[in-house]
Amino acid sequence: MARSSFLSPMASINLSHKPLQSSFLFSRGHPSLLTLNNLPNKFRNPSQFRRLVIAKSNGDDDSADPSDRLISALCYFYPFFDGIQYGKYVITQVYPVQAIVQPLVPAIRVFKSFPFNGFLVFLTLYFVVVRNPNFSRFVRFNTMQAIVLDVLLIFPDLLERSFNPRGGLGLDLMMSLDSTVFLFLLVCLIYGSSSCLLGQAPRLPIVAEAAERQVL
Numbered sequence: 001m002a003r004s005s006f007l008s009p010m011a012s013i014n015l016s017h018k019p020l021q022s023s024f025l026f027s028r029g030h031p032s033l034l035t036l037n038n039l040p041n042k043f044r045n046p047s048q049f050r051r052l053v054i055a056k057s058n059g060d061d062d063s064a065d066p067s068d069r070l071i072s073a074l075c076y077f078y079p080f081f082d083g084i085q086y087g088k089y090v091i092t093q094v095y096p097v098q099a100i101v102q103p104l105v106p107a108i109r110v111f112k113s114f115p116f117n118g119f120l121v122f123l124t125l126y127f128v129v130v131r132n133p134n135f136s137r138f139v140r141f142n143t144m145q146a147i148v149l150d151v152l153l154i155f156p157d158l159l160e161r162s163f164n165p166r167g168g169l170g171l172d173l174m175m176s177l178d179s180t181v182f183l184f185l186l187v188c189l190i191y192g193s194s195s196c197l198l199g200q201a202p203r204l205p206i207v208a209e210a211a212e213r214q215v216l
Contacts (some may be wrong), residue, residue, distance in 0.1 A: 064138045064199045072196035073144035078191040079150035081111040082118045087182035089175050144211040156181050
Protein backbone atom coordinates (compact mmCIF):
# COMPACT_ATOMS: atom_id res chain seq x y z
CA MET A 1 0.00 0.00 0.00
CA ALA A 2 2.79 2.39 0.85
CA ARG A 3 4.40 1.65 -2.46
CA SER A 4 1.23 2.28 -4.46
CA SER A 5 0.57 5.53 -2.59
CA PHE A 6 4.12 6.63 -3.30
CA LEU A 7 3.83 5.96 -7.05
CA SER A 8 0.35 7.43 -7.45
CA PRO A 9 1.55 11.08 -7.63
CA MET A 10 4.06 10.08 -10.27
CA ALA A 11 1.31 8.47 -12.31
CA SER A 12 -0.58 11.75 -12.42
CA ILE A 13 2.35 13.57 -13.96
CA ASN A 14 2.00 14.07 -17.72
CA LEU A 15 5.17 12.66 -19.18
CA SER A 16 4.47 14.01 -22.66
CA HIS A 17 6.46 17.14 -23.38
CA LYS A 18 7.17 19.24 -26.40
CA PRO A 19 10.66 19.86 -27.70
CA LEU A 20 12.36 22.99 -26.52
CA GLN A 21 12.39 24.49 -30.01
CA SER A 22 8.60 24.27 -30.36
CA SER A 23 8.01 26.18 -27.10
CA PHE A 24 10.71 28.77 -27.54
CA LEU A 25 12.11 29.06 -31.04
CA PHE A 26 8.75 28.84 -32.82
CA SER A 27 6.52 30.62 -30.32
CA ARG A 28 4.85 33.90 -31.14
CA GLY A 29 6.85 35.76 -28.57
CA HIS A 30 10.15 34.25 -29.67
CA PRO A 31 10.41 34.05 -33.46
CA SER A 32 12.84 31.46 -34.72
CA LEU A 33 16.42 32.48 -35.30
CA LEU A 34 16.78 29.57 -37.70
CA THR A 35 14.35 30.97 -40.28
CA LEU A 36 14.10 34.15 -42.32
CA ASN A 37 10.62 35.02 -41.02
CA ASN A 38 11.98 37.74 -38.79
CA LEU A 39 13.83 39.48 -41.65
CA PRO A 40 12.40 42.32 -43.76
CA ASN A 41 10.66 41.30 -46.95
CA LYS A 42 13.50 42.55 -49.17
CA PHE A 43 15.93 40.18 -47.40
CA ARG A 44 13.81 37.02 -47.57
CA ASN A 45 14.71 36.37 -51.20
CA PRO A 46 18.24 34.89 -51.14
CA SER A 47 19.11 36.33 -54.56
CA GLN A 48 18.11 39.84 -53.48
CA PHE A 49 20.07 39.50 -50.25
CA ARG A 50 23.11 38.31 -52.24
CA ARG A 51 22.80 41.25 -54.62
CA LEU A 52 22.71 43.66 -51.68
CA VAL A 53 25.87 42.18 -50.17
CA ILE A 54 27.64 42.24 -53.54
CA ALA A 55 26.57 45.80 -54.20
CA LYS A 56 28.02 46.89 -50.89
CA SER A 57 31.28 45.02 -51.49
CA ASN A 58 31.53 46.39 -55.02
CA GLY A 59 31.93 49.86 -53.64
CA ASP A 60 28.46 51.38 -54.07
CA ASP A 61 29.02 53.26 -50.85
CA ASP A 62 31.73 55.45 -52.44
CA SER A 63 34.42 53.68 -50.43
CA ALA A 64 36.75 53.01 -53.39
CA ASP A 65 40.10 54.76 -53.29
CA PRO A 66 41.00 57.22 -56.07
CA SER A 67 43.64 54.82 -57.38
CA ASP A 68 41.09 51.98 -57.48
CA ARG A 69 38.68 54.18 -59.38
CA LEU A 70 41.30 55.14 -61.94
CA ILE A 71 42.51 51.56 -62.53
CA SER A 72 38.95 50.31 -62.89
CA ALA A 73 38.06 53.08 -65.34
CA LEU A 74 41.09 52.37 -67.52
CA CYS A 75 40.19 48.67 -67.80
CA TYR A 76 37.14 49.48 -69.91
CA PHE A 77 39.36 50.86 -72.66
CA TYR A 78 40.63 47.32 -73.28
CA PRO A 79 37.51 45.86 -74.97
CA PHE A 80 36.89 49.15 -76.76
CA PHE A 81 40.38 49.18 -78.29
CA ASP A 82 40.11 45.49 -79.14
CA GLY A 83 36.81 46.01 -80.95
CA ILE A 84 37.53 49.35 -82.61
CA GLN A 85 37.39 47.73 -86.06
CA TYR A 86 33.62 47.33 -85.70
CA GLY A 87 33.27 51.10 -85.84
CA LYS A 88 34.66 51.51 -89.34
CA TYR A 89 31.23 52.50 -90.66
CA VAL A 90 29.99 54.59 -87.72
CA ILE A 91 33.20 56.58 -87.22
CA THR A 92 33.34 57.71 -90.84
CA GLN A 93 29.65 58.69 -90.98
CA VAL A 94 28.86 60.13 -87.53
CA TYR A 95 30.95 63.17 -86.61
CA PRO A 96 30.27 63.16 -82.80
CA VAL A 97 31.55 59.59 -82.59
CA GLN A 98 34.58 60.56 -84.67
CA ALA A 99 35.27 63.43 -82.27
CA ILE A 100 35.19 61.02 -79.32
CA VAL A 101 37.50 58.47 -80.95
CA GLN A 102 40.00 60.93 -82.45
CA PRO A 103 41.93 61.64 -79.18
CA LEU A 104 42.27 57.89 -78.62
CA VAL A 105 43.87 57.15 -82.01
CA PRO A 106 47.51 57.15 -80.75
CA ALA A 107 46.67 54.69 -77.96
CA ILE A 108 44.69 52.52 -80.39
CA ARG A 109 47.64 52.40 -82.79
CA VAL A 110 49.95 51.26 -80.00
CA PHE A 111 47.43 48.61 -78.95
CA LYS A 112 47.07 47.35 -82.52
CA SER A 113 50.77 47.57 -83.37
CA PHE A 114 51.47 43.98 -82.28
CA PRO A 115 49.08 41.13 -83.13
CA PHE A 116 49.30 39.54 -79.68
CA ASN A 117 48.86 42.71 -77.65
CA GLY A 118 45.23 41.91 -76.95
CA PHE A 119 46.04 38.44 -75.69
CA LEU A 120 48.90 39.73 -73.53
CA VAL A 121 46.65 42.38 -72.00
CA PHE A 122 44.05 39.69 -71.32
CA LEU A 123 46.57 37.51 -69.46
CA THR A 124 47.89 40.48 -67.52
CA LEU A 125 44.48 41.70 -66.40
CA TYR A 126 43.23 38.25 -65.46
CA PHE A 127 46.22 36.83 -63.58
CA VAL A 128 47.78 40.03 -62.23
CA VAL A 129 44.60 41.90 -61.29
CA VAL A 130 41.55 39.63 -61.08
CA ARG A 131 43.34 36.76 -59.33
CA ASN A 132 45.35 39.05 -57.08
CA PRO A 133 43.74 39.49 -53.63
CA ASN A 134 45.92 42.54 -53.03
CA PHE A 135 43.59 44.50 -55.28
CA SER A 136 40.23 45.53 -53.92
CA ARG A 137 37.10 43.74 -55.05
CA PHE A 138 36.02 46.96 -56.75
CA VAL A 139 39.03 46.77 -59.07
CA ARG A 140 38.80 43.02 -59.65
CA PHE A 141 35.08 43.11 -60.45
CA ASN A 142 35.39 45.91 -62.99
CA THR A 143 38.45 44.33 -64.55
CA MET A 144 36.60 41.04 -64.91
CA GLN A 145 33.67 42.81 -66.55
CA ALA A 146 36.01 44.31 -69.13
CA ILE A 147 37.56 40.89 -69.78
CA VAL A 148 34.19 39.18 -70.25
CA LEU A 149 33.07 41.96 -72.57
CA ASP A 150 36.19 41.44 -74.67
CA VAL A 151 35.67 37.67 -74.78
CA LEU A 152 32.18 38.21 -76.19
CA LEU A 153 33.74 39.88 -79.24
CA ILE A 154 34.61 36.39 -80.45
CA PHE A 155 31.04 35.85 -81.62
CA PRO A 156 30.68 38.78 -84.05
CA ASP A 157 34.20 38.08 -85.27
CA LEU A 158 33.35 34.46 -86.07
CA LEU A 159 30.13 35.54 -87.77
CA GLU A 160 31.94 38.07 -89.91
CA ARG A 161 34.64 35.59 -90.91
CA SER A 162 32.06 32.92 -91.76
CA PHE A 163 29.88 34.97 -94.10
CA ASN A 164 31.91 38.03 -95.22
CA PRO A 165 29.35 39.25 -97.78
CA ARG A 166 30.58 41.42 -100.66
CA GLY A 167 27.39 43.33 -101.36
CA GLY A 168 23.62 43.41 -101.32
CA LEU A 169 21.46 42.67 -98.30
CA GLY A 170 24.18 40.57 -96.65
CA LEU A 171 26.56 43.52 -96.59
CA ASP A 172 23.87 45.80 -95.15
CA LEU A 173 23.19 43.32 -92.37
CA MET A 174 26.89 42.99 -91.62
CA MET A 175 27.29 46.76 -91.48
CA SER A 176 24.37 46.97 -89.06
CA LEU A 177 25.88 44.23 -86.89
CA ASP A 178 29.30 45.90 -86.80
CA SER A 179 27.78 49.27 -85.96
CA THR A 180 25.65 47.79 -83.18
CA VAL A 181 28.64 46.04 -81.62
CA PHE A 182 30.72 49.21 -81.77
CA LEU A 183 28.02 51.41 -80.25
CA PHE A 184 27.55 48.86 -77.47
CA LEU A 185 31.28 48.96 -76.72
CA LEU A 186 31.24 52.75 -76.76
CA VAL A 187 28.32 52.92 -74.34
CA CYS A 188 30.00 50.39 -72.04
CA LEU A 189 33.20 52.44 -72.12
CA ILE A 190 31.45 55.69 -71.24
CA TYR A 191 29.14 54.18 -68.63
CA GLY A 192 31.74 51.90 -67.07
CA SER A 193 34.56 54.43 -66.86
CA SER A 194 32.40 57.30 -65.61
CA SER A 195 30.79 55.10 -62.95
CA CYS A 196 34.19 53.91 -61.74
CA LEU A 197 35.51 57.45 -61.51
CA LEU A 198 32.49 58.32 -59.36
CA GLY A 199 33.22 55.35 -57.09
CA GLN A 200 30.21 53.31 -58.19
CA ALA A 201 30.38 49.76 -59.54
CA PRO A 202 28.66 49.59 -62.95
CA ARG A 203 26.70 46.50 -63.87
CA LEU A 204 27.00 45.94 -67.60
CA PRO A 205 24.26 43.93 -69.28
CA ILE A 206 25.12 40.33 -70.19
CA VAL A 207 28.55 40.35 -68.50
CA ALA A 208 27.89 41.40 -64.88
CA GLU A 209 26.69 38.00 -63.66
CA ALA A 210 29.61 36.18 -65.27
CA ALA A 211 32.05 38.65 -63.73
CA GLU A 212 30.57 38.13 -60.26
CA ARG A 213 30.98 34.36 -60.50
CA GLN A 214 34.66 34.74 -61.33
CA VAL A 215 35.43 37.26 -58.61
CA LEU A 216 33.56 35.62 -55.72
